[in-house]
Amino acid sequence: MITKLTKKQEQKIPEYIQKWVDLASQKINKKKAIKAVGDMYKKMGEKKPIVIIGSSPINACLLKILFSAFIQDSQLYNQLNNQLNNQLNNQLNNQLCSQLRSQLDSQLYSQLDSQLRSQLRIQLRISVYNQLDSKLYSKLYSKLCNQLNNKLCNQLNNQLDSKLNNKLCNQLDSKLYNQLNNQLDSKLYSQLKEKTQFYLSYWWYSWIGYYDYAQYIGVKFDEDKFNLFKEFIIQVPFIIPYKGIAFISEKPRILWRERKLHSEIDMAIKYPDGYGLHFLDGIYFEEKLWEKITTRKITAEEVFKIENIEQRIKAIQYIGGKVLEKEAGSKIIDSHPNKEYGQIIELKGIKDSLGDSYRFLKAYDPSKKDWVYIRVSPDTSDVLKAQEKCYRLDRFNIKYNPVKRT
């Protein structure tokens, strides 16, 4: 049982965090990726699949769509599948992949029509890949991860486990899980959910980062399982299991600032084919809005009319609240003696569709250490009443009187 860390081991924690953060954007090794998929399928009791590598999750999805359209004839599919032997697989993969990709890049984005989509929906009813996907999950989670976790728990003292959890896992979690995996997963889900089911393995990075460190300090794992788990997570960041084929994706280049996805000059998450996502301090922006903010070509009206409050706050931080308020003809309607409760401001230069000037409750957010602007009705002229309206305290017939704001 390991009960405490040496000084040297403790000093290594940031290195391991950085190692896994870096691995999240390190290019996949195609040979290793194909092997990792094959090994995982073997572990699942499935035949080795053909592995087709897309340059991004969207690209992998399009390849899968195209492929499923080609092979919707099951007889043709069986014939094709039977003919594929291991020797041919790689060549076929490469040829297919590069040919399809060039076709896709030049044609499919513009020509992917409703016909293909409707064919896809029919294909989606076939449950084979549903089973594969859930099998993949249960294999990773219940078999590999739990077993590795048990080994870890048996060998690490509880106190040390929780210390490492705080120092290592939480940091990996905040960066790789909260930021990268969740952001990417939700955006991909919104774009791909109707088209295909996919599996994003960034979810596992904080786990494997922890196990990797645990191995360094002397925890013994079942080497085969550990390596299978590690290799799969490193080499297969995104997978669409489909019949005997696994469509996987290259990794993106990722830009961070203070542990948050961030870039003012390019996409913070960018795949080799140009697909990616823009972020400012961890807040996602669509490209046009991101460009307007980062080039400071956005008007006060556009900023104050941003519907999402996190994006609005971030845009205000970028341009500057005072500058924007001045441009919008801001007038203070009410100020509360407790500055944190805020002010009611009216923006005379910004009208809504009924012709009323926009009014905001400008309140201090202790977590952001900055002002947030919450839109209130044009007849609101009292800070406390505005707070009560915002949280709908009238339902309980109570006045705004917080004992804690965080």
Add this chain to the structure above:
Amino acid sequence: MTIQKYQGDVSLIKIEKAPKNIVFKKLNKDLVVREGEITNHLHLLTKTKEAEISYANFLDEWYLKIEKGSAVITHPEHKEITLDEGLYFIGKQWEYDEIEKRREVQD
């Protein structure tokens, strides 16, 4: 005095009684009280060991009954808030909209 705590756009109000038609269920695992649309950050309620808690969803807001022990609400950007025994309403923040008159804050 009603105890009011606020974690960003989430309100935690200690109340005397819940509406009659509310049906409570036993809380066995963590409860996602609210999720940021853009950040995906969760306001996550976790019960402490051996706590006895039941909950009810009401139009995307929550009633929470802590009969024994306590619960903690965490969020990556905010300090955690502990809730002791009692009945709580966990609500969200709303903004004015001239068409809908009121819409929940989108974060």
